[in-house]
Amino acid sequence: MSQKQVSSKERELEKKDLLTIHSAKEAEQLFHYSAGRYGSRFLEEMQERKRFVGVRCPKCRKVYVPPREVCGPCFTKMEEAVEVGPRATLKTYTIIRFPYIDPETGELKRVPFGYGFFKFDGADTLFQHYFPIDDESKIKIDARFEPVWREHRTGSVRDIEHFVLVED
Amino acid sequence: MARRAAIVATGQTHHRSIRRDVNGQELINEAVMRCLEEGELTIDDIDAVLIGNMDHFEGINYVDCWSVDGSGGFMKPTIKLTTGGTTGSTLGIAGYHLVASGAFDRVLVIGWEKNSESDTTGAINTAFDAIWDRPFFAGAIAGLAVMAQTYAHLYGATARDAARVAVRDRHHACLNPYAHLRKETSIEEVLASPMLADPVCLLDMCPRTDGACAVVYAAEGIAEKMCSQPAWVHAVASRHMYSYISDADTGTGTMISMERASAELYKKLHIKEPRKKIDVIEMYQPFSWAGLMWIEDMGLCKKGEGPKLVWDGATDLGGEIPINPSGGVVATNPIGATGLIRCAEVALQIMGKAGDRQVPDVNLAIATGFGGCAWTDLLAYGKKKPT
Numbered sequence: 001m002s003q004k005q006v007s008s009k010e011r012e013l014e015k016k017d018l019l020t021i022h023s024a025k026e027a028e029q030l031f032h033y034s035a036g037r038y039g040s041r042f043l044e045e046m047q048e049r050k051r052f053v054g055v056r057c058p059k060c061r062k063v064y065v066p067p068r069e070v071c072g073p074c075f076t077k078m079e080e081a082v083e084v085g086p087r088a089t090l091k092t093y094t095i096i097r098f099p100y101i102d103p104e105t106g107e108l109k110r111v112p113f114g115y116g117f118f119k120f121d122g123a124d125t126l127f128q129h130y131f132p133i134d135d136e137s138k139i140k141i142d143a144r145f146e147p148v149w150r151e152h153r154t155g156s157v158r159d160i161e162h163f164v165l166v167e168d
Numbered sequence: 169m170a171r172r173a174a175i176v177a178t179g180q181t182h183h184r185s186i187r188r189d190v191n192g193q194e195l196i197n198e199a200v201m202r203c204l205e206e207g208e209l210t211i212d213d214i215d216a217v218l219i220g221n222m223d224h225f226e227g228i229n230y231v232d233c234w235s236v237d238g239s240g241g242f243m244k245p246t247i248k249l250t251t252g253g254t255t256g257s258t259l260g261i262a263g264y265h266l267v268a269s270g271a272f273d274r275v276l277v278i279g280w281e282k283n284s285e286s287d288t289t290g291a292i293n294t295a296f297d298a299i300w301d302r303p304f305f306a307g308a309i310a311g312l313a314v315m316a317q318t319y320a321h322l323y324g325a326t327a328r329d330a331a332r333v334a335v336r337d338r339h340h341a342c343l344n345p346y347a348h349l350r351k352e353t354s355i356e357e358v359l360a361s362p363m364l365a366d367p368v369c370l371l372d373m374c375p376r377t378d379g380a381c382a383v384v385y386a387a388e389g390i391a392e393k394m395c396s397q398p399a400w401v402h403a404v405a406s407r408h409m410y411s412y413i414s415d416a417d418t419g420t421g422t423m424i425s426m427e428r429a430s431a432e433l434y435k436k437l438h439i440k441e442p443r444k445k446i447d448v449i450e451m452y453q454p455f456s457w458a459g460l461m462w463i464e465d466m467g468l469c470k471k472g473e474g475p476k477l478v479w480d481g482a483t484d485l486g487g488e489i490p491i492n493p494s495g496g497v498v499a500t501n502p503i504g505a506t507g508l509i510r511c512a513e514v515a516l517q518i519m520g521k522a523g524d525r526q527v528p529d530v531n532l533a534i535a536t537g538f539g540g541c542a543w544t545d546l547l548a549y550g551k552k553k554p555t
Contacts, residue, residue, distance in 0.1 A: 018188040023227070033298045064415075066300050072411065091419035092321075094313035094365040096306045101290035104303060115310055115365075117418055126414040128304040141321045157303055 038067040041081075047155040054123050056080040065123040085120035088127070088163065090143045092117045095133055118145055118163055130162040144168045172388035172553055173267035174398030177207025178512035183348040183379035183500045186284040192226060193238030196280050199380035199505075200240055203276070207384055207394060214384070215272040217241040220249040220259045221281050221504030224291045239278055251408075252295055253308075255279060256381070256507025257452065257537020257545035263385045264401045264547075273387045274394075279508035280380035283501070288376040295540070301413045306365070308454060309373060313365035314418045315542075316457035320367060322421040322472075325460050327367050329475035331358035333459030334372050334498055336484055341495025343485070343524040348377045348500040358456070372456040372498070379502030381509045388553065399515035402532070402548040403436035405429040410541035417542055425544040426465040426536075433546045434467070437532070443468045447530040448517050449491045450510035452538040456498060459483070459491065462536075485527065493517070493525040510535035511547055518551050 035043060038055060042065075045051045055067035059074040063082050071078055093116040099108045114131035131145065145163040153159035179202030181187075187195055196219070204210060217239050223229050232241070232248035239246065251258040256279040263277035289307035296305050305311065319325060335355055341347035353371055361370040384394075391398040407425035410416045417424050430442070439445040449466075453459050460474035468489060469477045477483060483491040494513040497506055514533035516522040530551065537545030 020188060031298065035299055039299060066412075068411075072409075092314040092318040094310060094317055094368075096310055096365050097362070098289075098309065098364045100307060101287040103290045103293045109306070115304065115306060115314075117314060117414060119419070125412075126419055128301065128414050130304065141318065157300065 036069070038069055042066050043155045043157075046159050047153040050086070050149050051083055052085040052120055054082050054084045054120070056082045062124040063122060064125050065120055065127055082122065084122035086146050087166065087168075088118035088120045088145050090116050090139070090141060090145055091119050091126055092141060093131070093139060095136065114139065116145070116163060129157070129160060132162060132164065138165055170268040171270055172400060173264050173385050174388075174391040174395070174400040175383045175511065175515040175549070176386045176391050176395035176398050177203050177209060177384040178382070178515050179203030179206055180346050180381040180505075180509060180512060181379045182346055183377045183502060185348065185375065185377065187282065187378040192228065192280070192282050193235055195238070195282060195378065195380050196235050196278055197238035199280065199382040200238065200276065200278060203382035203384060209384065209394070211240040213274055214240060214244065214276045215274050216245040216247070216266065217276045217278065218247050218249065218259055218263050218266065219278040219280070220255045221279065222250055222252060222255055222291070222295065224286075224294045225288070225503065226282055226285050240276065245272075250504070251539060252543070253452070253454070253503060253539020254507055254537040254543050254545050255504045255539070257510065257535065257547065258406070259508050260383070260511035260535065260537075260547050261404045261406060261545055263383070264404060267385045267387050268401070273390050275385045276382060277385060277508065278380065278382045279505035281502040281504040282378045283376035283503060284378050297412055305413055309365050309368060311413060311418070312455050312457070313368045315423070315461065316367055316455070318419055319421040319457065319461045324472070325457075325475050327359055327369070328355060329460055329478065330367070330372055330456040331355040332475075332478050333453075334358045334456040336478070337453070337456075337459070337492045337496045337498045338371070340485060340493050340525060341499030344494045344499070345523070346500070347495040348379070349375055350495070350499070368455055368457065374454045374497045374501040375499075377500055377502040379500065379505055381505040381512050383508065383512050383515065395519070397519045397551065399518040399549040400551070400553050402550045402554040403433050404548070405432040405436070405546045406544070408540070408543045413541055415541065421461070422471070423462060423465045423542050423544065425542055426462055429544040429546045430466045433534075433548055437548055442466065443489055446489060446532055446534055448493060448514065448527045449489065449534045449536070450494060450496065450513045451491055451536045452497055452507055452510055453492065454497050454501070454538060458538070463491070485525065490527050493522065493527055507535070507537035507545065510537065511549070514549050518549055
């Protein structure tokens with residue numbers, strides 16, 4: 001690499017000349033994602049009946065939450081609806097302490113918050129959600145949790161406020 | 169029957185946090201020119217161009233066309249690949265496939281990223297499912313932290329064990345003039361650095377980097393004329409597993425894709441004792457804990473024995489099986505280039521051109537790629553032509 005000798009004044013000027021162009025600050029470009037038949041039913045059950053309905057693979061018997069049409073490993077269509085939860089076991093977690101931009105809102109996330117992977121009773125996959133961290137010492141892998149529902153539900157995974165610790 | 173193929177030239181930028189002095193195409197061009205220069209080639213020697221990055225970091229969605237001025241793809245077949253974190257290693261595998269298949273004799277492969285152009289975690293989140301994952305997923309740091317949490321829970325590994333890996337790679341980076349972060353670090357400094365997401369501290373984690381890397385693959389018969397010591401591809405293996413992050417094996421303490429890909433790779437290489445046969449590994453190890461977990465999943469030691477292997481110094485430069493002599497990903501992480509840098513670095517090791525970070529007498533070297541819902545790519549390169 002050629003190392004050009006430049007005075008500090010020149011370097012200052014050079015820095016000034018290097019422009020950064022900001023994009024999309026005022027943009028509102030919406031996406032419209034289909035949840036599909038299985039996903040729609042899951043979200044509707046949450047919204048209207050506070051229930052979780054997964055789906056079981058006819059081949060490997062694995063119960064998927066959220067439900068989807070195809071079991072990837074077996075590459076088989078799934079049709080058997082299975083109610084799971086609402087109690088769940090925390091299988092792994094972390095406490096997020098760094099702020100980052102939430103792509104859903106474009107705003108900085110407020111930290112810290114608890115972020116967990118929950119296994120609903122009767123399910124074989126995990127389900128991500130938040131949990132409160134008022135007492136960090138009680139948060140452990142295999143601890144038992146249950147969802148806290150929002151009063152006003154819209155048919156989204158955010159119809160659950162967060163998961164809270166419970167005594168089994 | 170596939171043709172034999174080898175890397176005959178490599179080039180990379182001096183990686184930095186922010187390269188305001190160049191736009192994307194110019195950054196790409198820097199790596200391409202260095203690669204052609206090293207190989208004493210011109211762009212006329214290239215039959216096809218393969219380029220990749222994670223396009224949501226820059227928000228440029230037709231990089232194959234947009235990059236042509238910088239890549240040298242003018243009036244050549246140009247293909248874009250993007251597979252998330254594994255982009256660079258997928259490029260390495262696909263470049264090999266294009267030559268081994270007989271489709272092209274000489275392929276220029278480019279990985280690049282200008283991570284400074286967006287919020288890295290925010291952009292990573294847009295790689296994940298909008299309905300089920302994105303509302304909660306806090307990007308790579310969160311995904312990796314939960315893997316480490318399970319591993320620590322199951323096998324008793326500690327933050328100090330992980331810090332030993334960070335200290336190793338950050339030391340190695342000081343020997344690599346291209347590395348982004350080049351500063352010696354102590355275990356105490358790693359442990360005292362800010363907690364990002366338990367148990368991962370700032371100095372355990374990779375940075376976000378602006379940088380690019382290019383390599384040229386050539387077919388047998390041509391490669392030997394282009395390069396006195398080509399880095400021959402001996403085997404590749406790849407495993408993609410899940411759609412959703414919550415289906416991934418975050419709760420098992422094992423990265424199953426790596427375990428399975430390793431088994432396939434060793435079978436193809438006809439090796440039973442990888443630790444004895446492999447001379448150096450450039451691992452896509454995005455945080456220190458992976459340097460404990462994934463060496464176990466690669467079968468270098470038994471489950472739970474990763475920390476011991478690391479503390480014994482076996483994975484240090486000069487040890488039994490040096491890992492990341494370049495400083496690895498915790499020192500340098502232009503994401504779409506990161507996997508390809510692993511391939512370029514092991515090629516340099518085989519060519520004997522790795523400078524202060526050279527491992528003596530490298531016959532067999534492995535490059536790895538990691539990304540998405542715990543995906544794995546593996547590439548084995550050798551000094552001799554594969555049998």
